Amino acid sequence: xxxxxxAELSRELERGEISSVELTQQFLDRIKQEDxxxxxxxxxxEEQALADAKAADEQRAAGNATPWTGVPxxxxxxxxxxxVRTTCGSKMLENFVPPYDATVTGNFRKAGAVCLGxxxxxxxxxxxxxxxxxxxxxxxxxxLSQGDKRVPGGSSGGSAAAVAARxxxxxxxTDTGGSIRQPAALCGITGLKPTYxxxxxxxxxxxxxxxxxxxxxxxxxxxxxxxxxxxxxxDPKDSTxxxxxxxxxxxxxxxxxxxxxxxxxxxxxxxxxxPAMEEQVRNAVKEYEKLGATVKEVSLPNAKLAIxxxxxxxxxxxxxxxxxxxxxRYGYRxxxxxxxxxxxxRTRAEGFGTEVKRRILVxxxxxxxxxxxxxxxxxxxxxxxxxxxxxxxFKEVDVLMSPTSPSPAFVQGEKTNDPVTMYLExxxxxxxxxxxxxxxxxxxxFVDGLPVGLQIIGDYxxxxxxLNAAHQFQQATDWHQxxxx
Amino acid sequence: MQWDIVIGLEIHVQLxxxxxxxxxxxxxxxxxxxxxxxxxxxxxxxxxxxxxxQAFRYAVMFGLAVNAEIERRSVFERKNYFYPDLPKGYQTxxxxxxxxxxxxxxxxxxxxxxxxxxxxxxxxxxxAGKSLHxxxxxxxxHGMSGIDLNRAxxxxxxxxxxxxxxxxxxAVAFAKKLHSIVTxxxxxxxxMSQGSMRFDVNISLxxxxxxxxxxxxxxxxxxxxxxxxxxxxxxxxxxxxxLEDGGTIVQETRLYNGDRDESRSMRTKExxxxxxxxxxxDLLPVEIDDSFIEEARNSLPELPDxxxxxxxxxxxxxxxxxxxxxGDSKLAAFFEEAVSHGKDAKxxxxxxxxxxxxxxxxxxxxxxxxxxxxxxxxxxxxxxxDNTISSAGAKKVFEALWSGENDNVDAIIDAKGLKQVSDTxxxxxxxxxxxAGMPDQVAQYQNEEDPKKRKKMLxxxxxxxxxxxxxxxxPKLFNEILVKKLGG
Numbered sequence: 013x014x015x016x017x018x019a020e021l022s023r024e025l026e027r028g029e030i031s032s033v034e035l036t037q038q039f040l041d042r043i044k045q046e047d048x049x050x051x052x053x054x055x056x057x058e059e060q061a062l063a064d065a066k067a068a069d070e071q072r073a074a075g076n077a078t079p080w081t082g083v084p085x086x087x088x089x090x091x092x093x094x095x096v097r098t099t100c101g102s103k104m105l106e107n108f109v110p111p112y113d114a115t116v117t118g119n120f121r122k123a124g125a126v127c128l129g130x131x132x133x134x135x136x137x138x139x140x141x142x143x144x145x146x147x148x149x150x151x152x153x154x155x156l157s158q159g160d161k162r163v164p165g166g167s168s169g170g171s172a173a174a175v176a177a178r179x180x181x182x183x184x185x186t187d188t189g190g191s192i193r194q195p196a197a198l199c200g201i202t203g204l205k206p207t208y209x210x211x212x213x214x215x216x217x218x219x220x221x222x223x224x225x226x227x228x229x230x231x232x233x234x235x236x237x238x239x240x241x242x243x244x245x246x247d248p249k250d251s252t253x254x255x256x257x258x259x260x261x262x263x264x265x266x267x268x269x270x271x272x273x274x275x276x277x278x279x280x281x282x283x284x285x286x287p288a289m290e291e292q293v294r295n296a297v298k299e300y301e302k303l304g305a306t307v308k309e310v311s312l313p314n315a316k317l318a319i320x321x322x323x324x325x326x327x328x329x330x331x332x333x334x335x336x337x338x339x340x341r342y343g344y345r346x347x348x349x350x351x352x353x354x355x356x357x358r359t360r361a362e363g364f365g366t367e368v369k370r371r372i373l374v375x376x377x378x379x380x381x382x383x384x385x386x387x388x389x390x391x392x393x394x395x396x397x398x399x400x401x402x403x404x405x406f407k408e409v410d411v412l413m414s415p416t417s418p419s420p421a422f423v424q425g426e427k428t429n430d431p432v433t434m435y436l437e438x439x440x441x442x443x444x445x446x447x448x449x450x451x452x453x454x455x456x457x458f459v460d461g462l463p464v465g466l467q468i469i470g471d472y473x474x475x476x477x478x479l480n481a482a483h484q485f486q487q488a489t490d491w492h493q494x495x496x497x
Numbered sequence: 498m499q500w501d502i503v504i505g506l507e508i509h510v511q512l513x514x515x516x517x518x519x520x521x522x523x524x525x526x527x528x529x530x531x532x533x534x535x536x537x538x539x540x541x542x543x544x545x546x547x548x549x550x551q552a553f554r555y556a557v558m559f560g561l562a563v564n565a566e567i568e569r570r571s572v573f574e575r576k577n578y579f580y581p582d583l584p585k586g587y588q589t590x591x592x593x594x595x596x597x598x599x600x601x602x603x604x605x606x607x608x609x610x611x612x613x614x615x616x617x618x619x620x621x622x623x624x625a626g627k628s629l630h631x632x633x634x635x636x637x638x639h640g641m642s643g644i645d646l647n648r649a650x651x652x653x654x655x656x657x658x659x660x661x662x663x664x665x666x667x668a669v670a671f672a673k674k675l676h677s678i679v680t681x682x683x684x685x686x687x688x689m690s691q692g693s694m695r696f697d698v699n700i701s702l703x704x705x706x707x708x709x710x711x712x713x714x715x716x717x718x719x720x721x722x723x724x725x726x727x728x729x730x731x732x733x734x735x736x737x738x739x740l741e742d743g744g745t746i747v748q749e750t751r752l753y754n755g756d757r758d759e760s761r762s763m764r765t766k767e768x769x770x771x772x773x774x775x776x777x778x779d780l781l782p783v784e785i786d787d788s789f790i791e792e793a794r795n796s797l798p799e800l801p802d803x804x805x806x807x808x809x810x811x812x813x814x815x816x817x818x819x820x821x822x823x824g825d826s827k828l829a830a831f832f833e834e835a836v837s838h839g840k841d842a843k844x845x846x847x848x849x850x851x852x853x854x855x856x857x858x859x860x861x862x863x864x865x866x867x868x869x870x871x872x873x874x875x876x877x878x879x880x881x882x883d884n885t886i887s888s889a890g891a892k893k894v895f896e897a898l899w900s901g902e903n904d905n906v907d908a909i910i911d912a913k914g915l916k917q918v919s920d921t922x923x924x925x926x927x928x929x930x931x932x933a934g935m936p937d938q939v940a941q942y943q944n945e946e947d948p949k950k951r952k953k954m955l956x957x958x959x960x961x962x963x964x965x966x967x968x969x970x971x972p973k974l975f976n977e978i979l980v981k982k983l984g985g
Contacts, residue, residue, distance in 0.1 A: 092543045105542065112536050114543055215543040221778035250545050251780055329778050332575050335586020336540040340644070356579055379577070379773035388775060 013038055014178040015495065018235040021181060022079045025072060032072070032082025036065035036126050039084045043128065043179045049156065052164075052174040054089045054147045056129035057096055064126045071124055079238055081124030086183040088171050089130035090137055091117045091226070092215040100217045101135040101145040101167075104337045104344045104363035114215025115247045116184060116226050123242045131183055132170030135365045136334065137191055137219040140437035142169025143428055144367045152199055152421045153177040153496035154462050162421040162462070165195030165437075171229045172199035176496060182230035182239055186216060188223045189322055190416075190441025193453035196229055197416035197465020200455045202482060202492055203229045204236045207473050208448035209254035211240075212247030218333040220326035221252070223445040231492050233454065233482035237261035240475060256473060264476045265483040270304030272481065275409030279315040280440050284418045292457035292464040293415045296485070300413075303484055310408055312401040317394045318443035319435060324378045324391035325446075331375030337363065370431065395446045402447040406471040411481060414440050416453040416465030440467060450475050454482045455491035463491070498741065499705035502733055503713070504668050505660035507697040508675060509653050510685045511624065512555045518623050518652035519546030519589065526691050530629070530645035538650045540584035545779050552652040553783060555684040556596045556621050557793040559654055562678050562800055563616050565600025567790055571621070573780045577773045581644050582626035590655075592774050595620035596783065597654070602678070603802070604670040605820055614671050615659040624651040648692075660699065660710070665729040669722050672696055673824070677801045681826040689720050696725050700732045702740060711736075712746040716753050716760060724755035731760060804829055812842035822846060827864040831871040838875025841882045848878060852895055869898045876906040887972055890915035917971040921978070924970055928978045931961045942983055955979060 013035070016024070024030050040058050047053055061084070068082035092098045092110035094117075099105045113121065120127065134144040141163035142150040150169045153176045155162035164173040168185035172195035175183050185192045187205035196203030204227050211226040218224060228239035241262065246255040274297065281290060297307055339345035339359030346362050349355030364372070378387035405412060418439055427434040444451045449472055456466035466485075470478045486492050517524055520537035537544045560567045572594040575587040597619035603611050626649035631640035656675065662668045676694060680687035687693055701713035716732055719725045731753065736746055748766040753759075799807070805823035808814045814822065822832045832849055839845045853874065857867065877898070881891050890910070896902075897909045910916055918924060932939055935958065942954050955976065962975050 092541075098542070100542070108542065110536075110541065110543070112541070112544075213543075214545050217542040218779075249547060251547055252778075328775060332577055332585075332587050332773075332775070335577060335579065336542070336584060338579060338581075338586060340581050341539055341584060342541065352581065376773065379775055381771045381773075384773075384775070 014042055016181065017232050018080075018083055018085070018181045018230060018238050019232070021083050022238075025082045026077065032065040032068040032084075032126060033062060035082065036061050036084050036128070039128055039180060046177060047174075047179060049151060050153060050164075050173045050177055050179075051148050051150050052132055052170040052177065052179060053086070053129045054099055054101070054132050054145075054170070055097060057127065060096065061126050061128045068124045068126055078123045080120065080242060082126060083182075084126045084128050084180055085120070086128050086131050086171065086174055086180045087117055087120075088133055088168050088183065088185050090133060090186055090217045091184055092217070093117050093127070093130065096130065098130065098217070099147070100137070101133040101147060102364065102368070103146040106146065106344065108343050110215070112215060115212035115249060116216065116243050118215075119242050119245075120184075125242070128180055131168070131174055134167035134169070134191075135368050136217070136330070137167040137186060137188055137224075138330070138367050138371055139166040140190065140194055140434055141422075141424070141427065142166040142173075142195070143424060144365055145170075146365060149424055151424070154198075154200060155421060157497040158461060161424045163198065163424055165198035165417070165421065167191040167195075168203075168229065169195045169199075172196055172201055172203070175199070175201045175229050175231060178495065182228070182235050184226060184239070184243070185229045186224055186226050187441075187445065188219050188225075188326060189445050190438035192227045192229060193416045193441050193451060193465065193467060194437060196453040197467075198421040198463065200463030200491070200494060200496070201229060201231050202233050202236055202452065202454050202486075203227065204240065204452045204475065204478065205444065205450060206240065206244060206475050207254075207450045208445075209252055210450070210473065210475065211243045212245070212250040212253045214247055214249040218329075220329040221333060222329060223322075223326055225445070233452075233479050233486055234262065234265055236452070236482070237265060237479045240479070244475075259476050261476050261479055264480050267480050268304065269300065269481060269484050272300070272303075272305035272411065273409040274300055274305050274307045275310035275405055275412045276307060277312045277315065277405070277412055277414055278309050279312050280414035284436070284439060285415055286419060286459070288459045289415055289419060289464055292459060293413070293466055296456035296466045296489075297413055299485060299488055300481075303488060308409065310405045310412065312398070312405060312443065314394065314397040314401050315443050318398055318446055319439060321391040321394040321398070322438075322442045322446060323374065323435060324387045325395065327371040327375030328378045328388050329375070331372045331379065334364075334368070334372055339363070367431070398443050399447045402443075402449050402469075402471075410470075410477065411474075412469040414467045414469070416440060416467040420459050420462035420464060444469055448472065450478055452478050452482050454485060455494070456489075457491055458494075463494075500702045500737060500740070501705050501707065502663050503660045503701045503703065503710060504662035504664070504729065505699040506656075506658045506662070506668060506671065507699070507715075508656040508672070509624075509695045509697075510559075510656060510675075510679050511693045512552055512652040512654060512684055513686050514549055514551045514555065514652055516549055517650035518549050518552045518621070520650055522650065524651045528647055530643065530647060532647065534626075534646035534649060538584065538646050540586075546589060546777075548780060548783070549652065552621060553596065553785065554789075554793055554796075555652075555682075556619065556654050557785065557790055558682050558684055558797060559619060559679065560597035560600065561790070561794055561797060562682055563597075563600040563602050563619075565616060565619070566598035567785055568594060568596050568598055569785050570594065571596040571783045571785070573621075573777045573783070574774045575777045578770045580625070581642070582628050582646070582649065584626070584646060584649060588623060588625065589777055589780070590622035591620035594782070596785070602671065602674055604667065604674050606666065606670060612667060614661045614667070617657045617659050619654050619656040622653050622655060624648050624653050660701075665726045668698065668729055669726050672722055672725060674801070677824045677826070681798060681800055681804075683798065692720060695720050698725065698729055698732070700729065700736065701746070702733065702736045711740075712748050714746065714749055714751050716751045717763065719753060719755075721755070724753065727755060727758055728753040728760065731758060735760070798826075801826075812836060812846075814842060814846055818843075818846045818850070821850065825864070831864050831867070831874075834871025835875040835878065838872050839878030839882070841878055844882055845875065845878050848874060852892065856899060868901055869895075873898050873904065873906060880906055880910060884917060884919055884971055884973065886910055886915050887917055889968070890917065914969065916969065918966055918969045919971045919974055921974065924966070924974050925978055927962060927965045927970065928975065928982055931958060931965055932982060935961070939983065
């Protein structure tokens, strides 16, 4: 049962072969038995899940089912869930129970999906390894059999590990600089970061508002499409969400790929990439050629500036976004503050972890009088150049393909003391967020028994095309079906 | 030494929208603390601002009313600082690209001159909440501070002038004119006691005739015209004392205490925050197109300058009366209602500026709280004009209307027997009788040659005549009869 996709489970529920209550109980039992090894969940909402499953079964019986009615899944603990604590991986919000739903969580609720709990993540989504969580690191299900505790990537490492370990068939995630694609790649699953503005950010705790985008994680491209059907759409509560026609993302999955023009950005096949990784990615591209696609080299000349620009813009926005965590109204407050300044400084010193504090300091510095032009304004100019690179590339080709990460999952602790090396994990993913275009990571092979991800980048609002390309690849390969031992 | 005073103003105007600038919470004043603060106002995690279109419409109307350019693309920025009444840790405001560009307002001065005060810009922003100090106590009796976020997120426009004013009179005239404009537009309720308009005054001094501006101070949060006038006088004197003693002015923000007429430094330039402004990534730039501006233009009501001109033209009021009545939209409406009943515009104007205003002031009421309607005052004016009652009688009628004793002018006149006797025969008889009883005064009057003195002596007969008529004789007719009987 736990190997089945959302699409398969949905069909079985529809045919009455299993009830949502049974299904939900099976997955809850599995989480209880297995998650001790992975720590992929921060909170498991057993009681609520079973109640929701019962309601879903009644809804199916009444004939009002959606494809999601009764299907179990999980939310990254960055999406606010009414009545269920939402921590964002931080001590600051350890006891925070929102009295409202994020638009995304509300959409899944309305669709009748059964949320089993909230998954682990880097604190405030700042990280590439899910090691900065206040609730402990998450371990990648891959590599354990070789005796290594490896990172699942991050920041959505809890969602990725839970899906890879078959604890849930699907989970929501967010991506600010690669936080969906890189963990999807490192855990051997399929993830999609939609176009900026496609999925509402309301109720999704902000890291860097102009880059944050909610997205999907599952084992198959088809399940990603089913998720996006629920998540995407204009939201009047989010001024940056875009009012644009919403396709049925499952409808075009089976379009043939003949004539698909693939571009390989030469900057993404550089020395930073190990030969073994490159071989896997090039093999995947060859598979596409077999499916009728044509391939050419393209250039993203400013891609090399992406990390530098990102580490000005994202921390700058974060420094303001995280100011609200001041101990005054909700969340953590230090004991016995002696005055206002003491409350602010100790609450924030004690409530935030090292990486969050590092980024608040970097962002505060970049926005300071005398530095603003040299850092923030300059980074915004670079951002426009990078955007233009993608616009130019998509005049020549339909999609871009590259590795998702420079290397497979690394061992826990390996990069925690070297933030810059950690930041380079996102070298192939960050430019996509700066441009706002959609991108996926699709399982595309193994190096040393560890999954390798293929990144597919599309033009604005081309999610249907990306899902189609990923689905066709998955009809021809079985990398996405491999199960960690 | 002689000094030139240089004054610039920053005025916060609370916009009278029903809901907040970025959330659906009500902006009504006076509710229980924190009952008008939703998840967005409390800056709960993940919540996002949604702009209120009405605030933009009001800002555009304001811009048009002060002859300003409307920026087609304005940008909200975050102004970062920590304070408990600022839930997000930043204020969403505008800096580089404000919605209203340069404009101007003309003010009338007591000298009869008109002066132009330039507006540098006006921008949209959200108000902060309120800190309530020492209103709560812990179990040991220590005073604690409370936070009320009802006001947090109320839309404001901040109007920034050029340093064009040279004394308190001009600054107050400008402030009053701006008050008159925003209340006429209906974009602000103008209630300064509730903080609907708050003034910051920037003041510097320079040697008379000098081109170089001196160091300025900013006195913040003045919420009445009187305090503003006092604060300016106070600050000018303070700076002058320092400069004349050879000292230098420190650039700083000061707080003025109107009750004690004293001010203190709040923070100096060195202590000022680095607000780290940057464009708010949660809000797209505000695009204003021609049709939005045209709609706003078409919805503009009559503005004070236009109304003043009309009052002069339509009612024949003089410049002063028209400016005074036309300058305040509520007073203007009251006047027009009164004059539609009372006909005599000058007499109506006199009554509004006299008895009516005096009573409002004495009871600290505004026109809106007046117990007398414009129609009632108009009815009263009719009875004065047609000689039914004397001005003394009119005051009694006014009193009865004000106290609510009766709401009908004619009924009051009847009930109180205030109707004047205008029967010439009866009045002549009374005059004859009174004159007969005052032969010495009659002789004195008739021997006096100076017409001014004669006129004054006439008053000596009026007292006994009014007494004889039990106050009901028409004084005007008495006067005519007297002059005739006494031989001119």
